[in-house]
Amino acid sequence: MAEISRSELDEIYDFAVQLGQDAGQMLLDAAKLRMGDGAASKEQKEHIEKENAVDLVTETDEDVEAYIKSQITSRYPSHKFIGEESYSKGSSRDYLIDDEPTWCIDPLDGTVNYIHLFPMFCVSIGFIHKSKAIIGVINAPFLNQSFSACSGRGAWLNGTQKLPLIRNPIPPMPENAPKGCxxxxxxxxxxxxxxxxxxxxxxxxxxxxxxxxxxxxxxxxxxxxxxxxxxxxxxxxxxxxxxxxxxxxxxxxxxxxxxxxxxxxxxxxxxxxxxxxxxxxxxxxxxxxxxxxxxxxxxxxxxxxxxxxxxxxxxxxxxxxxxxxxxxxxxxxx
Amino acid sequence: MAEISRSELDEIYDFAVQLGQDAGQMLLDAAKLRMGDGAASKEQKEHIEKENAVDLVTETDEDVEAYIKSQITSRYPSHKFIGEESYSKGSSRDYLIDDEPTWCIDPLDGTVNYIHLFPMFCVSIGFIHKSKAIIGVINAPFLNQSFSACSGRGAWLNGTQKLPLIRNPIPPMPENAPKGCxxxxxxxxxxxxxxxxxxxxxxxxxxxxxxxxxxxxxxxxxxxxxxxxxxxxxxxxxxxxxxxxxxxxxxxxxxxxxxxxxxxxxxxxxxxxxxxxxxxxxxxxxxxxxxxxxxxxxxxxxxxxxxxxxxxxxxxxxxxxxxxxxxxxxxxxx
The missing domain is CATH 3.40.190.80 (D-Maltodextrin-Binding Protein; domain 2)
Incomplete structure (x- = not known):
């Protein structure tokens, strides 16, 4: 089983954060094409008129996953890749994660929200090693929120605000939880x-x-x-x-x-x-x-x-x- | 009953949008004081440690309402004012809106969210004339979203994106609604x-x-x-x-x-x-x-x-x- 050094892991983390940003931008750009003030070209407008929102979203979903996959495969050819779109099309839903370095991707989570342009949608990029998720990047472009974490490096909102937000001190769970939760x-x-x-x-x-x-x-x-x-x-x-x-x-x-x-x-x-x-x-x-x-x-x-x-x-x-x-x-x- | 001219109404609208921005910023500033990386002064930190989140939020709520009320009263002394905080403290919950120009304000909507720092909170500023809400401003500072409208001027997200977002054309309600909704x-x-x-x-x-x-x-x-x-x-x-x-x-x-x-x-x-x-x-x-x-x-x-x-x-x-x-x-x- 391949070991991953601290510096390699940091590099993978930086790569994942950037990938999340780029993929999030793709989601937002495709959403804007459907909005009234989107700068769609004539071809794009005709395309949008011909298809319904669900088909357009499926297309974006697949495009974004293909983009993420190509970026990962060219940068880390030895890593495994599990994506929602490619997985769903396979014949089996067996659990495929093992001890190898593996990327686990949802190009678009909150699909219904995305179809209706409710801002709660995002791209989700997980990196798993020895069966544990050790890097996570969640980019929600319509909220301008990016969440990220790497094992040993803390968890962050937009790279600057440490999570959890309230941390001086971090409050205990309420005494009568779930009351107060x-x-x-x-x-x-x-x-x-x-x-x-x-x-x-x-x-x-x-x-x-x-x-x-x-x-x-x-x-x-x-x-x-x-x-x-x-x-x-x-x-x-x-x-x-x-x-x-x-x-x-x-x-x-x-x-x-x-x-x-x-x-x-x-x-x-x-x-x-x-x-x-x-x-x-x-x-x-x-x-x-x-x-x-x-x-x-x-x-x-x-x-x-x-x-x-x-x-x-x-x-x-x-x-x-x-x-x-x-x-x-x-x-x-x- | 006082009539309001188009240009007066536009002026009131501009004033309301700016008021929403300023009040939203107050909410965000107070929230940041509770976050780990807030630039709280020593006095503020001691104050925060002494009170619980709910008391702090009640205080912010009252401060923001008082600010909004003072701004309105000095700019439009003849207008009526109904605010959540002042109203709740009154003995009656009678319906107070009549044909006079009236501001109807919630300094903080989504109070539970604000206590827990979930971004879905906002300040809400309505202006009512002849018993109809004709200006609305909703500023959600942690989402960077401001919604606004003035009768005859359209409804907007952040002053630039016309509402509804999908408008070329605006889709009808689904044929089998509520399915699809x-x-x-x-x-x-x-x-x-x-x-x-x-x-x-x-x-x-x-x-x-x-x-x-x-x-x-x-x-x-x-x-x-x-x-x-x-x-x-x-x-x-x-x-x-x-x-x-x-x-x-x-x-x-x-x-x-x-x-x-x-x-x-x-x-x-x-x-x-x-x-x-x-x-x-x-x-x-x-x-x-x-x-x-x-x-x-x-x-x-x-x-x-x-x-x-x-x-x-x-x-x-x-x-x-x-x-x-x-x-x-x-x-x-x-």
Whole structure:
């Protein structure tokens, strides 16, 4: 297995940040063509009129992934590449990440937002080595926000503001978490109206987290706010920022979360599984498995007078597990 | 009743845009003091350590409102002023807007977001004349986004991009709306776990909008996405932008929505009541009443080959009404 030196890693990080910027610009340029004041050429305008927004976005998605892939392949020909677009077209959804240096890319996360030009979309670039996401770059061009992290180098907003944003000191998780927490969650694509389907399991969990203390047969969590952005990648970025305290989600693939997990872990956050283990009050809290499709993320937390930051995160994990249902997402063949 | 000339109105508009920028900067400066890299003085740091985030935010909220009020009062001493902070402290929540020139201000919308430093917060400045919101300015400083509109002058993002963003041509509402629509909604503060309370009425409505077509006893709307930002003002701004197709909410006060409604209406959007009238398939679709606390907003829409834009908006209103419950928000004494 190839080792990577500190200086090589720093170089890869710089390359990834620049790649994120260039790819983000491509997304923004393509979005502007669809806007009224876009400087589209006559050919572009005819092209836009002929296709619908969804087709145009699919095209951009593929173009951006091809660009990223070509940049990586020419700079690092020995590295593996896993991209959403190329992966989706393959016949298998096996878990492909191993110990080799691997790039894990989503050219466009928040596709629905991008189609509707809601600013919460981004390009997501993760670099994985020895099965761990160690570099993450998330570029959200319509928000002018770039999140990045490299193992040992800290996590950053726009390269200048260290994450989490509030850090003198970094606050512990609230004493009565999830009360006082901003809870981030997504409705997702599985909308089947079957009593025990994922949509109803999610809703039941969301309502438990939101309801007043004492409500829901003692499961009411009275979170401070419930947020849904439509981008798993940006959810993770805002957990790393400390703006969201808790993110709970099932169904994402590794390219949706690789960069975000790298950034969140480097910022001091905790990522584990969404599904409560049988003995959820005592079970060990295991590090997330990148290909698990089930994620629970807790923001960076500092110590209080009675607890370490990690303890307060783990306490929060158990309080979430107490309120959520198991979600039914597996891998083909898993 | 005082008449306002075109040139006076343009002058008021310029003043409001500048006021939004200055107030937004105050919000951002105060937020930066709480961040790790804020250039806080020794006195400020001691002050920040002594107070909790909520108290600090309340203080900022009051400071910004006082600033806005003083600017308005010295420039336009004859105009009335309604601000969230001053209003909340009064004994009554009567509807105070009449035909006089009136400023309707929320110094900080998205308070929970601001406490947690999630970027979706803003200052909201509405100017009302003859009971209609005719100028709106929404400044979201952490997003670098300023939305503004003045009756007859169009609606704008950052003063340069006309709203809605997609306008060559402006698309009609989807043929099978709410399918294909981004649906924006908020969980709000009323989290009582009582079977017929607002929380459960909202959830039931959200699930109807989200579920697959054919689900929910025929009420499934299969919206393209469900979004919750935690700011009524920014929800309206994104409907004006065309990024959200539908926003449905109860409980807001006039300062939460005055600016947003001015911007959305100037962009070509429709705002009516959240609560379905008894005969919701035929009832006339009335313009929103600013003090009603019940709002349903539809994005600007252009004509299709079979329908005017307005018709497609009205069709969407009825499809939403068919899927949502009545919400229970009234005014004291109303």
């Amino acid at each position: 901003v809870f981030s969650c997504e409705w997702g694509k599985d909308r089947r109206d079957v009593p025990d389907g994922n949509m109803h399991r999610k809703i039941e969990s969301f309502v438990n987290m939101a309801a007043e203390i004492g409500g829901r047969h003692g499961r009411g969590g009275m979170v401070h706010g419930v947020r849904s952005l439509g981008s798993a990648t940006l959810d993770l970025a805002y957990v790393a920022m400390g703006a969201f305290d808790i993110w709970w989600e099932g169904g994402c693939w590794e390219w949706d979360v690789a960069a975000g997990i790298a950034i969140l872990q480097e910022a001091g956050g905790l990522v584990t599984t969404a599904n409560p283990p049988t003995n959820h009050t005592n079970a060990p809290i295991e590090d997330v498995r990148l290909g698990s499709r089930l994620y629970l993320a807790i923001r960076p937390a500092g110590p209080s007078s009675t607890e370490t930051g990690r303890k307060s995160q783990e306490r929060t994990v158990r309080e979430v597990w107490r309120r959520v249902r198991n979600l039914d997402y597996s891998r083909p063949g898993a | 981004v649906f924006s909604c908020e969980w709000g503060k009323d989290r009582r776990d009582v079977p017929d309370g607002n929380m459960h009425r909202k959830i039931e409505s959200f699930v109807n909008m989200a579920a697959e077509i054919g689900g929910r006893h025929g009420r499934g709307g299969m919206v393209h996405g469900v979004r919750s930002l935690g700011s009524a003002t920014l929800d309206l701004a994104y409907v004006a932008m065309g990024a959200f197709d539908i926003w449905w909410e109860g409980g807001c006060w006039e300062w939460d929505v005055a600016a947003g409604i001015a911007i959305l209406q100037e962009a070509g959007g429709l705002v009516t009541t959240a609560n379905p009238p008894t005969n919701h398939t035929n009832a006339p679709i009335e313009d929103v009443r600013l003090g009603s606390r019940l709002y349903l907003a539809i994005r600007p829409a252009g004509p299709s080959s079979t329908e005017t834009g307005r018709k497609s908006q009205e069709r969407t209103v009825r499809e939403v009404w068919r899927r949502v419950r009545n919400l229970d928000y009234s005014r004291p004494g109303a």
